[in-house]
Amino acid sequence: MNPSNPPTEAATKPTSVPAAAPSNFIRDIILEDLKTNKYNGLVQTRFPPEPNGYLHIGHAKAICLDFGLADEFGGKTNLRFDDTNPSKEETEYVDSIMADVRWLGFEWDGLFYASDYFDQLYKWAVQLIKAGKAYVDDLSADEIRQYRGTLTEPGKNSPYRDRTVEENLELFERMRAGDFPDGSRVLRAKIDMASPNLNMRDPVMYRILHAEHHRTGNKWCIYPMYDYAHGQSDSLEHVTHSMCTLEFEDHRPLYNWFIQQLGIFPSQQIEFDRLNLTYTLLSKRKLLQLVEERHVSGWDDPRMPTLVGIRRRGYTPEAIRNFVGAIGVSKTNGSIELAMLEHFVREDLNKRAPRVMAVLRPLKVVIDNYPENQVEEMDAVNNPEDPNAGTRKVPFSRVLYIEQDDFREVPPKQYFRLSPGREVRLRYGYFVTCTSVVKNDKGEVIEVHCTYDPATRGGNNPPDGRKVKSTIHWVSAAHAIDAEVRIYENLFTKEDPNQTEEGQDFTSNLNPNSLEVLTNAKLEPSLADAAIESRYQFERLGYFCVDPDSKTGRPVFNRTVALKDTWAKIEKRQPGKA
RNA sequence: UGGGCCGUCGACUAAUGGUAGGUCAAGUGCCUUUGGAGCACUUUGUCUAGGUUCGAAUCCUAGCGGCCCAGCCA
Numbered sequence: 001m002n003p004s005n006p007p008t009e010a011a012t013k014p015t016s017v018p019a020a021a022p023s024n025f026i027r028d029i030i031l032e033d034l035k036t037n038k039y040n041g042l043v044q045t046r047f048p049p050e051p052n053g054y055l056h057i058g059h060a061k062a063i064c065l066d067f068g069l070a071d072e073f074g075g076k077t078n079l080r081f082d083d084t085n086p087s088k089e090e091t092e093y094v095d096s097i098m099a100d101v102r103w104l105g106f107e108w109d110g111l112f113y114a115s116d117y118f119d120q121l122y123k124w125a126v127q128l129i130k131a132g133k134a135y136v137d138d139l140s141a142d143e144i145r146q147y148r149g150t151l152t153e154p155g156k157n158s159p160y161r162d163r164t165v166e167e168n169l170e171l172f173e174r175m176r177a178g179d180f181p182d183g184s185r186v187l188r189a190k191i192d193m194a195s196p197n198l199n200m201r202d203p204v205m206y207r208i209l210h211a212e213h214h215r216t217g218n219k220w221c222i223y224p225m226y227d228y229a230h231g232q233s234d235s236l237e238h239v240t241h242s243m244c245t246l247e248f249e250d251h252r253p254l255y256n257w258f259i260q261q262l263g264i265f266p267s268q269q270i271e272f273d274r275l276n277l278t279y280t281l282l283s284k285r286k287l288l289q290l291v292e293e294r295h296v297s298g299w300d301d302p303r304m305p306t307l308v309g310i311r312r313r314g315y316t317p318e319a320i321r322n323f324v325g326a327i328g329v330s331k332t333n334g335s336i337e338l339a340m341l342e343h344f345v346r347e348d349l350n351k352r353a354p355r356v357m358a359v360l361r362p363l364k365v366v367i368d369n370y371p372e373n374q375v376e377e378m379d380a381v382n383n384p385e386d387p388n389a390g391t392r393k394v395p396f397s398r399v400l401y402i403e404q405d406d407f408r409e410v411p412p413k414q415y416f417r418l419s420p421g422r423e424v425r426l427r428y429g430y431f432v433t434c435t436s437v438v439k440n441d442k443g444e445v446i447e448v449h450c451t452y453d454p455a456t457r458g459g460n461n462p463p464d465g466r467k468v469k470s471t472i473h474w475v476s477a478a479h480a481i482d483a484e485v486r487i488y489e490n491l492f493t494k495e496d497p498n499q500t501e502e503g504q505d506f507t508s509n510l511n512p513n514s515l516e517v518l519t520n521a522k523l524e525p526s527l528a529d530a531a532i533e534s535r536y537q538f539e540r541l542g543y544f545c546v547d548p549d550s551k552t553g554r555p556v557f558n559r560t561v562a563l564k565d566t567w568a569k570i571e572k573r574q575p576g577k578a
Numbered sequence: 579u580g581g582g583c584c585g586u587c588g589a590c591u592a593a594u595g596g597u598a599g600g601u602c603a604a605g606u607g608c609c610u611u612u613g614g615a616g617c618a619c620u621u622u623g624u625c626u627a628g629g630u631u632c633g634a635a636u637c638c639u640a641g642c643g644g645c646c647c648a649g650c651c652a
Contacts, residue, residue: 022591022592022593022599022600023592024591024592028594048652050651050652052651052652082652084651084652085651085652087651088651088652140650141649141650144649144650145648145649148648149580149648150580150648151579151580151581151647151648152579152580152581153580154580155648182650183650185650186650195581196580196581196582197580197581197582197647198580198581198647198648199647201648204649204650206650207650208650209650223650225649225650225651225652226651226652227652230652246583246584246645246646247645247646247647247652248646248652249582249583249646249647250581250582250583250646250647251647252582253582271583273584278589284652326590326591326600326601326602327590327591327601327602328590328591328592328601329591330584330590330591331583331584332584332585332590332591332645333583333584333585333644333645333646334589334590334591335589335590336589336590336602337588337589337590337602337603339589339602339603340589340590340601340602340603341602342602343601343602343603344602346614346615350614350615351615355612355614381611384611384612384614384615385615385616414613416613417613425611426611427611427612428611458611459611460611461611468611469613470613471610471611471612471613472612473612537612537614539612539614540612540613540614541612541614542614563612563613563614563615564613564614564615565613565614566613566614567613568613569613570613
């Protein structure tokens, strides 16, 4: 940065290097490959989702790695749909995946489908048959499993393993032509039935599937397996660093085997640890189950860890990217605390979300000595973290709403908010002192009466130097906008939702209180025209995001994340909470 | 009990034979017209046992513990 001015102290540190983000083993591999010129200085990656579900925060980690690392070294990243199984894949998903990747803030260089390579893959299969490296097997799925052996015992060769090249060629061609029913035959690689790695025990390359494919229609009735398609797809795109999750480690020898037999571009597979988050499930199958069994309203339910879900919840792409950068990447199997994610959401929203006053559970306040029909426009700061955000006017009048939580008839220890005889500040309003309460038949406080001090206009400290221990928020009753607010808690009650009692599945850990709908919220009038998906901080409460369910005149807000709440902590610690 | 991978504060992650550091969480204090934000400080860690070395989280050996693999899913 400033080489002409070497540091005068701290000579123990090489301060010429600015404190860089800690590296990780993948970046180290790329750096090394660049140094040895393994790929002529190129870095090519790919993000290879299967279009059979919506992307979730776990994919966000992969996306940030694939795109981020390539970008860092001037490389390129392809989006490639891994669509080798027509029975599970749909166009709906490819559209959502593209939208999600873009929303996260990335743009791909090439857009491909594994199905683009079906012709080439077929030719290569023929080539392997001719080389005596692949054969058509007539064994049933069941028999193949039996012949495969077990974890501790080697497998046996299929009786069809030694067919002639001519016979294999003819049979494979007839498989392609549709002469055989589903499941009747497969094409297998001829490797080693005794390998300790089960993936090398003559893995299936092609299966017969008379199914319509979302891109190739009815052109094919045989489809390549993942192992036969993925490495070659990488190779065709000259992918240099093919990142995937740990469970594919055992597949790497096979990935390399096909590439070597075919003598094609040597892509290299690098495995990293999948993201796990406490209190959340990141398995497409299980997320699909939540949707299908109606435990949530859809893939974009704000409680879902899908990108569409957390987007609707109010999370920002920046927050997610910062989070992914902070958690790093390794080969350790662990679980990130949800609090970490929430930290990055708060950190980002704190800087950008306009502040606004909203009362979720209203309690009526009457200021007895305030003139009956008077309305004052109070100045309120839009964002104390951002001087450019400006100010706005908030109407103040004799009857207000405050939060039920902000009043206690008998205040517990360390409770500083309103209670009989106590004075607090109404933010940007006045100091008020509680003089009396009105109760209903059940003895619940339904109305609080106060007096205000005109010398504290704007919420300022009075000339006499009087101070107050608490500032609370409010909304003028006559000017309030009615709104619905949806409060979310963790979808699951257990850190690991998969940890269940005997005979139960993860749905037994669903949190019955994960959604609370508040239908009587009162908002300050500036929120009248809040746009869908816009985000606000409701002062002292949390960050909230406008839901698409909003109707004109009746907005719906989702709570993105609550503010850190010191009082809640104190109260939780107190044994006899009021 | 075959093969592969992995063990560093409560969580995640650095240190690449040479000061065990950062972030989150937790706690304490300061500040505050958000009990927010911010600032300062604090607690807690190299799985175990041997070995190599002037020096080991790092290298070696042996244990222990965890995860993954027996789909014609990816």
